[in-house]
Amino acid sequence: xxxxxxIVTVILILVVMAALLVIASGVWVAAALLRAIARPRTDPQxxxxxxx
Amino acid sequence: MNPVLSATVVFVYLAALVFVALRARVxxxxxxxxxxxxxxxxxxxxxxxxxTYVGPAFSIGFVGRGFHSGFxxxxxxxxxxxxxxxxxxxxxxxxxxxKGCFTLGDAFGQKYGRKAQIIAGLISLGICTGFSxxxxxxxxxxxxxxxxxxxWLSVSLIAVITASYTTFGGLRASVIxxxxxxxxxxxxxxxxxxxxxxxxxxxxxAAFSAEAPVATLNGLRSTPAIEIVGLxxxxxxxxTLIPPYANLALASRTSRVSKCGFITAGIFSILWFxxxxxxxxxxxxxxxxxxxxxxxxxxLVRSLMPIGGYSLLLVALISIVLSSxxxxxxxxxVVFTEDIxxxxxxxxxxxxxxxxxxxxxxxxxxxxxxxPAVPSIxxxxxxxxxxxxxxxxxxAIIGLWLKNPRPLAGVLSMGVGTLVAIIAIAxxxxxxxxxxxxxxxxxxxxxxxxxxxxxxxxxxxxxxx
Numbered sequence: 001x002x003x004x005x006x007i008v009t010v011i012l013i014l015v016v017m018a019a020l021l022v023i024a025s026g027v028w029v030a031a032a033l034l035r036a037i038a039r040p041r042t043d044p045q046x047x048x049x050x051x052x
Numbered sequence: 053m054n055p056v057l058s059a060t061v062v063f064v065y066l067a068a069l070v071f072v073a074l075r076a077r078v079x080x081x082x083x084x085x086x087x088x089x090x091x092x093x094x095x096x097x098x099x100x101x102x103x104t105y106v107g108p109a110f111s112i113g114f115v116g117r118g119f120h121s122g123f124x125x126x127x128x129x130x131x132x133x134x135x136x137x138x139x140x141x142x143x144x145x146x147x148x149x150x151k152g153c154f155t156l157g158d159a160f161g162q163k164y165g166r167k168a169q170i171i172a173g174l175i176s177l178g179i180c181t182g183f184s185x186x187x188x189x190x191x192x193x194x195x196x197x198x199x200x201x202x203x204w205l206s207v208s209l210i211a212v213i214t215a216s217y218t219t220f221g222g223l224r225a226s227v228i229x230x231x232x233x234x235x236x237x238x239x240x241x242x243x244x245x246x247x248x249x250x251x252x253x254x255x256x257x258a259a260f261s262a263e264a265p266v267a268t269l270n271g272l273r274s275t276p277a278i279e280i281v282g283l284x285x286x287x288x289x290x291x292t293l294i295p296p297y298a299n300l301a302l303a304s305r306t307s308r309v310s311k312c313g314f315i316t317a318g319i320f321s322i323l324w325f326x327x328x329x330x331x332x333x334x335x336x337x338x339x340x341x342x343x344x345x346x347x348x349x350x351x352l353v354r355s356l357m358p359i360g361g362y363s364l365l366l367v368a369l370i371s372i373v374l375s376s377x378x379x380x381x382x383x384x385x386v387v388f389t390e391d392i393x394x395x396x397x398x399x400x401x402x403x404x405x406x407x408x409x410x411x412x413x414x415x416x417x418x419x420x421x422x423x424p425a426v427p428s429i430x431x432x433x434x435x436x437x438x439x440x441x442x443x444x445x446x447x448a449i450i451g452l453w454l455k456n457p458r459p460l461a462g463v464l465s466m467g468v469g470t471l472v473a474i475i476a477i478a479x480x481x482x483x484x485x486x487x488x489x490x491x492x493x494x495x496x497x498x499x500x501x502x503x504x505x506x507x508x509x510x511x512x513x514x515x516x517x
Binding site: 008009033 | 072075076093095096098099102123228231232234235236237238239241242243245246249257260261264265320322323324326327330
């Protein structure tokens with residue numbers, strides 16, 4: 001019985017950690033999204049034309 | 053449910069989506085439309101792969117499975133993580149290193165010749181349209197259940213909204229909006245689990261600890277071993293390198309980004325399945341035991357969250373559908389232009405972009421029209437998995453690793469794989485359809501592999517190789 005309690009407690013901790021890691025992934029991707037939409041788009045051809 | 057509050061939440065979500073899609077900007081050439089100029093960074097590649105595979109089946113479906121079978125589906129689902137990690141280690145970097153590739157069909161063209169490219173293109177187009185029909189159906193169900201809209205209107209809304217930004221923005225718009233959707237549901241759904249676990253009077257860690265072993269043993273007893281094997285094979289191979297993933301592998305900034313994107317997405321899938329199945333287990337203490345599988349998540353959130361929270365979850369569910377659908381529409385359009393039209397006729401870049409845009413609209417329309425033919429969300433996905441895995445995978449994976457693959461092997465494998473998969477699906481189209489479809493992938497895949505070996509034994513090396 002004690003062994004089962006230990007296993008279930010470990011699973012519980014792993015599940016909570018998984019939930020926190022999923023939330024962290026969401027925050028990481030949201031940060032990348034903000035960077036991507038904040039950056040002005042560069043066009044290699046236009047840049048080359050401007051430099052000429 | 054308060055309709056004004058729900059409508060406000062959905063309106064704010066749509067306004068944010070439009071803002072993000074506009075910031076992604078219009079694609080100006082075919083290179084940008086199809087592979088976003090191969091400039092995508094790791095976080096966006098990861099977010100887009102994860103947002104594409106987390107569809108209704110991996111969210112609503114997994115919560116329902118956790119409700120009935122505990123952690124059984126976490127173990128079955130781990131095959132999916134293995135698949136992503138193996139693709140990251142063995143296939144995606146090789147695909148990215150091929151020069152001038154826009155699609156998986158291009159890789160077939162380089163390895164097996166033009167005929168094989170066109171056949172791969174036709175199969176990919178069919179699969180993208182099939183998957184899109186399933187996603188539109190799922191989105192339609194959410195809208196109809198929530199707002200009481202007629203089915204035709206819900207289906208049309210989902211198809212029109214997604215097709216509009218995908219048509220103009222191409223892959224970049226799809227990836228950027230995927231990141232937006234991913235951030236939404238990756239934050240909202242785990243919060244639901246944590247709320248149930250720590251802030252609900254019927255929930256709590258003790259209730260979870262009591263229900264987890266009971267549900268898992270129940271799942272193990274009630275699921276036949278052959279079904280577990282069939283499902284594991286379907287998870288391992290069914291979505292491997294489907295066109296949206298192949299396009300993301302090709303659109304990565306470098307082959308290292310391509311490799312790491314798939315590996316991190318594979319690791320994420322394990323975390324995601326753990327959260328979804330645990331949410332299902334937690335729901336056993338909160339929602340009635342006779343709740344239908346597909347309604348467990350909605351019922352759980354209805355019991356847990358205030359009205360605003362429930363509306364937010366609906367937004368997350370719509371996000372899940374749209375993020376899968378936009379990738380499929382873009383991939384289908386690129387496949388049509390690159391693998392079917394271009395090998396038959398020379399296209400200027402401007403014309404290719406135009407063909408891609410029009411193809412996006414046509415695929416969305418055909419998929420929406422096909423929605424009534426989709427048997428169920430899981431059933432539709434299983435049909436697509438079976439056809440894709442048997443038709444494309446043997447030729448794609450072996451071809452990327454062999455130095456001189458034989459064109460006959462590629463063509464035979466695709467032809468036999470498709471044929472056997474369709475026949476096997478037609479044979480099992482009985483009332484017990486979903487259960488039987490889970491095992492049809494095994495004979496179809498075996499036949500495709502055998503056909504490849506025969507073609508390799510008797511075929512000639514491609515001219516000029």
